[in-house]
Amino acid sequence: MKGAHVLAAFVLLALSSSFASAFDPSPLQDFCVAINDPKDGVFVNGKFCRDPMLATANDFSFSGLNIPGNTSNKVGSNVTLVNVDKIPGLNTLGISLARIDFAPYGGLNPPHTHPRATEILVVLEGTLYVGFVTSNPNRLITKVLNAGDVFVFPIGLIHFQFNIGQTNAVAISGLSSQNPGVITIANAVFGSNPPINPGVLTKAFQVDKNVVSYLQKQFWVNNH
Structure with a gap:
């Protein structure tokens, strides 16, 4: 009987180790500025890291998020994503953001998912009807948001944003991945x-x- 208890404890320990390794480990360095040239680099999280002594402020900054995106397309929206490809210093830090512009009444960020990130959205201008669909059973959760309101879309779930106002709408989203997809x-x-x-x-x-x-x-x- 004692042997069975030992075996059960061993199995639980093995399972807990497997669950723990299913997620990215915490970074073991302050940052890992992504570079495309593998020379003298270390491969981490899908990118090569620059020598930290060579990092500059430009590796951690991006300009232009104040510029409205072009919404003159069939869906009437534009997403400006700022991920690790735009800010190399985001590599290994597990975060990115986006600006979303919506044309007046009818601008839509169509139903989509982010396979690697939870999204938190704050409305800066306008009025948005937003929502997501849960996994089975497929329950729709929606809310109308105005400027200053915040909404969360859980990782992997289908979600959308729709401009129901008569003016342009703008929102900023934070995403829990350097490359949410x-x-x-x-x-x-x-x-x-x-x-x-x-x-x-x-x-x-x-x-x-x-x-x-x-x-x-x-x-x-x-x-x-």
Whole structure:
């Protein structure tokens, strides 16, 4: 019986070790400025690190987030992402941000997910209808936000923002990853390259094949 207890304790310890290693470890240095040239670099979190003694203020800064994004597209929104590709010093720090501009009434940041990040959004101007869908059962959680309001979109869940005001809207999002990634649902399903077999989509959406064919021929906007 004692042996069984020891074995159970060993299994639990092994499982806890596996769970712990499923997440990125905390950085063991102050920073790791990302560089593309591997010469004299160390590979960390998908990037090579510059010698910290050679780091400069430019490695930790970005200019231009005050400039409105171009919303003259089919969805009426524009996302200006500031991630590790824009600020090399973000490498290993697990954070990034974005400015999102919305055209007057109808500007939409379409349903999408961030596979590697939770998002926290603050509205600077305008009025946004925002929401996300939970995993099964698929419950929709929504709220109308005004300037100064904050909303959180949990990691990996489908979410959106929609301008219901008569003026431009602007929001800033913080994301818990240096490179959160984005999967825009309509683009991924109907605009993939190569296309998904129409038979799959016809069955999945329970619509006529002509509807699927029409959707696959559309030009899907990448507003990021």
